[in-house]
Amino acid sequence: MKKITTFALGLLLAGVSFASDMTPVGTWRSIDDKTGAAKAQIVISDKGGVLSGRIEKLLRKEADQNAVCEKCTDDRKGKPMVGLEIIRGAKKADGKDVWEDGKILDPESGKNYTLRLTPKDGGSKLDVRGSVLGIGRTQTWVRVK
Template sequence: MKHALRTLGRSSLLAAGLLLAASAWAQMTPVGTWQSIDDQTNQPRTEVVISEQGGVLSGRITRLLRPGADQAARCTACTDDRKDQPLIGLEIIRGARQAEGRAVWEGGRILDPEDGRSYTLRLTPIEEGRKLQVRGSIGPFGRTQTWVRVQ
């Protein structure tokens, strides 16, 4: 009986350790819910959920967070299949994949729904996955925002 309890205790510790390790690894991914931060006001702008399917990331706006934001607003500046689609539910991240052996996701595109432009994308989890560097660029020119994970 004593041996069985000791084995059970070790198994429980091993399982807890594996869960903690998996939880830590899960945080070093862009998958999850994020608040984008406004460049001028430094206040939350939108809530974006990034999901993964078959190794490819996509991200959709789920909430507009700016005070007074029109929750029924549409992407009137968009020029592709997202033209005139509601901002809430709008897919703004498409096609990013994890770089080989690195905690960086790239090769996709990110849409700025305010001007309708699409940029090449690089996503880099930082600060143990609590924040996400989101870089959009056209050629050598670009901008990096830091998004905050919603717990």
């Protein structure tokens, strides 16, 4: 009986671990959808069911770690890229492993897009879709372990 209980507990804990990976919360490496190169490391956090994400590190070889968001048009204008909040307000959709209703900033253009985050491959990848009026593009980010 003890072996069965231990086995069941192990399965339960494995399930909890797996479920926690099916969330955008964590550290991600953004990948340029045109070149396939790593662009930045982003940390997504959850505060009361609302997600936000900040650039933790710029990864391109030529990136200036002291750069500021010159093209931003809101409260982020002139703020350092490292530490810049690029994801705001995403919430989990009812009954789905999808987070939406937020915004994502492209700091290179200064534009904000409607956001949808969808964990894939057991939470090891994240489809990040930015769009305006339903037209947009999707990048796949990779979880940093």
